Structures are given as C-alpha cells and as structure tokens.
Amino acid sequence: MARLPGGLPVWRGRRLLGADDAGRAVGATTPPALPAVDASHHAALHSVVLDALKFADVGAPQSVHLGGSPTVEFRGGALVIGLPLAWGLSADQLRMLLTHELALPASRHPDLVRGLLDARHRTPAGEKAAARHARLLGATEPLLAEAEQVRDAAAITAAGGGLSAVEDAARALLKAAAIHAAFSTFAAAPLASGTMSAFNTGSLPTTGPIHAEDLHAGWRLRLSRWGAPTADVDREELARHHPGLAEELRAPADGPLVTLDPDAAHIDELGPAALRTLAAEVLPSGSGEPWVRLADLPVEAYLPDVERRARQYVEAVNEVLGRTPDGRDELAGTLLRRPVDVERARRGLPAAADSEPPPPWMGAALLAVVVEYTLLRKGWRREHPLLPRRLVAPDSDAVLDLNELVRSDPGALRRHLG
Structure with a gap:
C-alpha cells in the first residue's frame, strides 16, 4: 500500500484532503492578472526563486507571481510570493524562506503532500468543515512533523550550513512571521478595509468597504518613514512548528x-x-464601489477616528x-x-495599587493623540492618511512629526496642545 511521509496511506490522504481541496492543490491555476515573475519581469526576484528551487531540490512551479498577502503559497502549480515579504526580507532571507516553503519530504505524491501541508493554513467555514479540518490535522500530524524537519534542514542549507546558518534561517522565518502579523494589522485598519460613513467626497461611497488601490504603496511609505505598526509574534507557536x-x-x-530591507531583491516598478490587483488580494471584494x-x-x-481616541483619553483624565x-496644562x-492610570481608566480597569514605572515615552504617546486631534481641527492634515501623527501645517509643506517629539521633546x- 502506497504511503505518504509520516506513514499516512495515500488513499486516506486524498480522502482527508477532499475533492475540492485536492483540485485546488493540484490542478488549479493562479489568475493571470497577478504580476508574473520571470527572467523578464522582476529578474532579481526570479533569480532568488531559481536558487531556492536548487536548495529545496524540487522541480520548477508552473509559474511564479507576486501576490498581495504577506505569505508564500502554492495555488495549483503556481508559486505566489507576497510583496510585503519581498520588500521586508533581504534577498538571502527570502531565499531561505522560499527554500523552506518549497522543500518536501521524499514522496511519489508531492502534490498531495503539499496540499495536506497547505490545508493547515486554511480556516474552514461551518461546523462540518471545521470538524473535517480537525480530523485532517490530527491524522497528518506525523506527516507534518516529518515535513517541518525536512523544511528546516533545507532552510539551514540555503543559509550556508553550520551553526550561524541555523540562526540566519531562524531569523528569516521570524521576520516573515513579524511581517505577516504587522501587514495584516495594517491592512485591517479602518482606512484600509473598514466602513467610511462620516464624510462625503462626491465620487467616493459614504458607506461600504474602501477599495484602496495604493494599499501597498501606503505600507511602503509607512515603513520608510517610521516603521511598522506594532504586532506580536507568538514565538512559542513558531518554535513548535519548527523543531530544528x-x-x-x-x-x-x-x-x-x-x-524595508536595504538588501531586498529588486522589484520592478509596479x-x-x-497595485490594484495586489490590493484586491488583501481587501474585501466589492460590489460596484469605486x-x-x-x-x-x-x-x-x-x-x-482620531477624535474618538482623543476623547477617550480626555474622559480617562477626568x-x-x-x-x-x-x-x-493640567490635561x-x-x-x-x-x-x-489614564490608560487603565480608558480601558475600564481599576487603578493599580502598585505598578512598574511606565516607559518614559508612554505619557508623551498618549498626549500625542490629543495633540493630533487638536491640530487637525486647526486645519493641519496628515502627510499621508495612513501615517498617524505626521502632520503638515496649513498652507505649508512643513512636516511636524509628533512621533519624533514623543521620543525627543x-x-x-x-506647546502644540496650547
């Protein structure tokens, strides 16, 4: 009886994966609208992919594309590399990550193995689907464990081998997880995918999802100015998935x-x-909204949104x-x-009897929220709507970075509050 890595019978693997999932994992193709990556398009990234294929010791995918999500995934025979990862990882780190995702334990059924591995990352809808998904994960646990050992070893090899390569491979995976968490938080912010109901700009909808074609450009600008939004990475969860x-x-x-990694593989101008196609990969699909x-x-x-948060802090001070x-001045x-004390009051928590001294910047960070609202009401505007607390004066191009003042002054x- 043919068996997959981890001892799972092939027939059971196909039954667990299901007809729909198997079709998506083996025969589906990626929409051609996604930007292609080949020798003529994004050539530096294409070279990284070729190197990763050699280290992973697998055949070339049917095609390679840029995607909008901060992930690396197979869609049928197509490899899709998320633009946030291509910008945020060095070329060497991206090679390690791609090698890790491409590598598989030896099997005569690589497409089935890859489909079972990819199924871990899907969140099924409905109780029946969730129960079947739980059975799949339980039945394939030995396969997953063996696959992760193979993938970790391949990533270490791609990093050059040796003790330092273990640290380099781990950092590449950690950075990828941090980029995924931070970009997901960024794309879920109200301006990116929320509902706009407080204003009317003529051609823009007053309700419904905002479909932002320059979402990734806004992300790149935010990183270039002062970094990503805060996002937590569960290191224990990562460690469980990567025993090596x-x-x-x-x-x-x-x-x-x-x-934005200065050593990232060059991406041609998009x-x-x-950019609209990549944003559509991330944002909710619309129904006619521009x-x-x-x-x-x-x-x-x-x-x-700024007013809501500023009022919360003023009420907490009260x-x-x-x-x-x-x-x-007293505010x-x-x-x-x-x-x-103010933050606990804002969250509806009782005052703490004894607490650690707050970070030196914490009070200034709360004050900056109130100052931003005050200045916006006086005619200031943000340099970019996705850059909080970086403001441009009325009738001027002078930029005031409240975040820098939080750190330095x-x-x-x-004085700006007054």
Whole structure:
C-alpha cells in the first residue's frame, strides 16, 4: 500500500484532503492578472526563486507571481510570493524562506503532500468543515512533523550550513512571521478595509468597504518613514512548528524585524493596475464601489477616528482626577505624569495599587493623540492618511512629526496642545 511521509496511506490522504481541496492543490491555476515573475519581469526576484528551487531540490512551479498577502503559497502549480515579504526580507532571507516553503519530504505524491501541508493554513467555514479540518490535522500530524524537519534542514542549507546558518534561517522565518502579523494589522485598519460613513467626497461611497488601490504603496511609505505598526509574534507557536530552529526562534531578536530591507531583491516598478490587483488580494471584494487612492482621502476620512481616541483619553483624565482638568496644562500634565492610570481608566480597569514605572515615552504617546486631534481641527492634515501623527501645517509643506517629539521633546507636545 502506497504511503505518504509520516506513514499516512495515500488513499486516506486524498480522502482527508477532499475533492475540492485536492483540485485546488493540484490542478488549479493562479489568475493571470497577478504580476508574473520571470527572467523578464522582476529578474532579481526570479533569480532568488531559481536558487531556492536548487536548495529545496524540487522541480520548477508552473509559474511564479507576486501576490498581495504577506505569505508564500502554492495555488495549483503556481508559486505566489507576497510583496510585503519581498520588500521586508533581504534577498538571502527570502531565499531561505522560499527554500523552506518549497522543500518536501521524499514522496511519489508531492502534490498531495503539499496540499495536506497547505490545508493547515486554511480556516474552514461551518461546523462540518471545521470538524473535517480537525480530523485532517490530527491524522497528518506525523506527516507534518516529518515535513517541518525536512523544511528546516533545507532552510539551514540555503543559509550556508553550520551553526550561524541555523540562526540566519531562524531569523528569516521570524521576520516573515513579524511581517505577516504587522501587514495584516495594517491592512485591517479602518482606512484600509473598514466602513467610511462620516464624510462625503462626491465620487467616493459614504458607506461600504474602501477599495484602496495604493494599499501597498501606503505600507511602503509607512515603513520608510517610521516603521511598522506594532504586532506580536507568538514565538512559542513558531518554535513548535519548527523543531530544528526552536531554540533560535526563542532567542531575543537583534534589531527591528519589520522594515524595508536595504538588501531586498529588486522589484520592478509596479503600475496602478498591478497595485490594484495586489490590493484586491488583501481587501474585501466589492460590489460596484469605486477604487480610491488612500493618499487622496481628505482629513474628514480619518478625523472621526482620531477624535474618538482623543476623547477617550480626555474622559480617562477626568476619571483619574475625579473632575474636569483645570485647563490644557493640567490635561497634558496628567497624561505625561500618570499614563498608566489614564490608560487603565480608558480601558475600564481599576487603578493599580502598585505598578512598574511606565516607559518614559508612554505619557508623551498618549498626549500625542490629543495633540493630533487638536491640530487637525486647526486645519493641519496628515502627510499621508495612513501615517498617524505626521502632520503638515496649513498652507505649508512643513512636516511636524509628533512621533519624533514623543521620543525627543515631550515638552514641545504641550506647546502644540496650547
């Protein structure tokens, strides 16, 4: 009886995967609208893919494409590499990640094995589908364990072998996980995929999803200015999935994980149509609503959200003091001196009897939210709608970075509040 890695009978693997999943894993093709990666398009990235294929010791996919999600995945015979990963990993790290995702344990049924592995990352809808998915994961646990050992070893080989290569491979996977978490948070923000109901800009919808064709351009701009939104990575979960790299994945990270990597493989310039296609991979599909450029959204698009958060902090200060603050100086002083109490009050938590001293920037960070709202009401605007607290003065191109003041000059925040 033919068996898959991990001892799973082939017939049972096909039954567990299901006819629909098997078709998606083996015979489906990627929509041709996704930007192709080959010797003529994104040649540097194409070279990285060729290197990874050699280290993984697998045949070439039917095609390679850029995708909008921060993932590497197979869709039928097509390999789809997420643009956020291509920007955020060095070429060497991307080669390690691709090698890890391409490598498979020896089998006469590689497409079936890959389909079973990929099924882990799908979230089924409905109780019956969820029960079948749980049975699939339980039955394929030995296969998954063997596959992860093979993949970890292949990534280490792609990193050059040796002890330092183990650390390099672990960092590549850790960075990929951090990019996935940070970009997912970014794309789920109200301006990216929420509902716009507080303003009317003529041609834009007043309700419904916002379809932002320049979502990835906004992400790149945000990274180039001051980094990614905060996102947590579950290192223990990563370590469980990568037994060959577990110790290194738990080690403290050296330097920021989510940046535009200066050593990333070069990506050719992407036009508006390609950026729209990539954004459509991430954002909810629409039903007739127009696509918009996030960079063109007016202040009215983000002012309500800023106002909501600023009012939360003002109300929290009222609760901490037991009264309305005596002017803006006392409001600012309370935010700066008692940020833990204010934050707990905002969240509806009781005051803490004893607590660790807050980070030195915490109070200034709370104050910056209130200052941003104050300046927006006075005619300032954001340099880009997706760059909170980086503001442009009225009738001027001068940029005020409140985030920089949080770090360097909290006193200046008080002056701007007044």
